[in-house]
Amino acid sequence: MLLGLSEALPSLVGAKFNSAKASSSLLFSPTEVAIIRTSSGVPFQLRYCPSLAKKPTPNKDEGTPKKKIDPFDKPPPALHVTDIPGNKPSHLLVLNKFPIIAEHFILATKLNKRQTNVLERDDLEVTYACLEAWEAEQDSQQRRLYAFFNSGEHSGASQPHRHLQFLPLESMREGDATSGWDLLIDLILSSKNAKTTGKSTGLLHHPDLPFAHFAKLFTSEPSSSELLSIYNDLYQAASDEVSKFVAAHPEQLSLHPGDEGNSTFSYNLAMTTAGMCILPRRAEGTMLRREDGSEVGFVALNGTTLGGTMMVKYQEEWDLLRKWPEMLDHILLAIGIPRADLEYKSRV
Numbered sequence: 001m002l003l004g005l006s007e008a009l010p011s012l013v014g015a016k017f018n019s020a021k022a023s024s025s026l027l028f029s030p031t032e033v034a035i036i037r038t039s040s041g042v043p044f045q046l047r048y049c050p051s052l053a054k055k056p057t058p059n060k061d062e063g064t065p066k067k068k069i070d071p072f073d074k075p076p077p078a079l080h081v082t083d084i085p086g087n088k089p090s091h092l093l094v095l096n097k098f099p100i101i102a103e104h105f106i107l108a109t110k111l112n113k114r115q116t117n118v119l120e121r122d123d124l125e126v127t128y129a130c131l132e133a134w135e136a137e138q139d140s141q142q143r144r145l146y147a148f149f150n151s152g153e154h155s156g157a158s159q160p161h162r163h164l165q166f167l168p169l170e171s172m173r174e175g176d177a178t179s180g181w182d183l184l185i186d187l188i189l190s191s192k193n194a195k196t197t198g199k200s201t202g203l204l205h206h207p208d209l210p211f212a213h214f215a216k217l218f219t220s221e222p223s224s225s226e227l228l229s230i231y232n233d234l235y236q237a238a239s240d241e242v243s244k245f246v247a248a249h250p251e252q253l254s255l256h257p258g259d260e261g262n263s264t265f266s267y268n269l270a271m272t273t274a275g276m277c278i279l280p281r282r283a284e285g286t287m288l289r290r291e292d293g294s295e296v297g298f299v300a301l302n303g304t305t306l307g308g309t310m311m312v313k314y315q316e317e318w319d320l321l322r323k324w325p326e327m328l329d330h331i332l333l334a335i336g337i338p339r340a341d342l343e344y345k346s347r348v
Contacts, residue, residue: 004086025078036325040208045309053313072108148303152266156302184308211336215277270306286334
């Protein structure tokens with residue numbers, strides 16, 4: 001798919017990011033990063049960003065709440081990268097206003113479509129085109145993008161206007177601090193121990209992850225219809241898994257109303273040029289606790305989970321997870337649908 005860009009996508013996003021950062025049109029929050037591992041050895045980036053804890057929150061005593069602004073409806077020129085595709089734009093690219101990863105940008109629908117609706121063919125087609133365009137930049141740096149989508153109340157979604165997000169892999173890596181880490185979706189798609197699951201679709205899952213997830217490799221450059229077919233296969237597998245869990249544990253999770261095309265469950269979707277993966281969700285996060293059971297703080301995760309990364313805002317959370325990385329097992333188990341073939345024990 002031709003995006004109709006005036007220049008290479010990495011150059012376009014990079015120039016806009018540098019300009020917006022210099023003018024304070026976006027607030028970039030650098031992080032400390034460490035690698036922690038699950039009990040089975042799966043690596044995750046743990047990022048500590050105390051500045052996000054200082055973001056102002058609305059005062060509930062101010063009377064009538066103000067109407068929430070849609071950041072993707074006529075975004076400010078300082079953050080608006082471009083409309084795509086060039087001939088008849090259906091989507092726009094805009095910078096994240098509060099990034100913790102440099103050049104974090106967003107693909108949003110031009111029309112205000114629902115984040116909770118299932119994705120459409122053009123959403124997937126344009127997403128893959130951006131992934132491909134990023135890798136096509138010819139320079140000394142090897143470039144890749146990680147795309148993710150949050151849908152539903154338990155997914156980490158923050159905006160109702162439909163959008164997918166992109167993180168440059170080169171910005172996620174930070175020298176020795178991220179040594180030994182790889183995108184989780186890469187590990188799922190390429191693991192020699194990956195197992196085939198699903199009824200007849202040959203979907204993959206990684207045997208060392210505690211939550212249900214489903215992935216599929218692209219055997220070649222997929223067409224828009226192939227992307228939609230793979231997404232539908234993944235979505236149906238996730239839906240079946242959620243339905244089984246709800247039937248067995250109705251006190252723990254209930255389905256969302258499925259009216260007007262809305263998904264009946266929360267999930268994260270991830271995509272690279274290598275393949276696609278879905279993670280059905282039952283919680284946005286979980287409470288970290290000290291050894292005596294007292295509460296430390298609530299850790300929330302979004303679609304970056306399938307990238308193998310998570311973030312905390314407070315010093316004690318940062319210290320605790322580095323001291324007891326086995327807590328990661330508990331977090332991952334709490335946010336997803338537990339795999340029926342595994343029994344995970346973790347510090348709570």
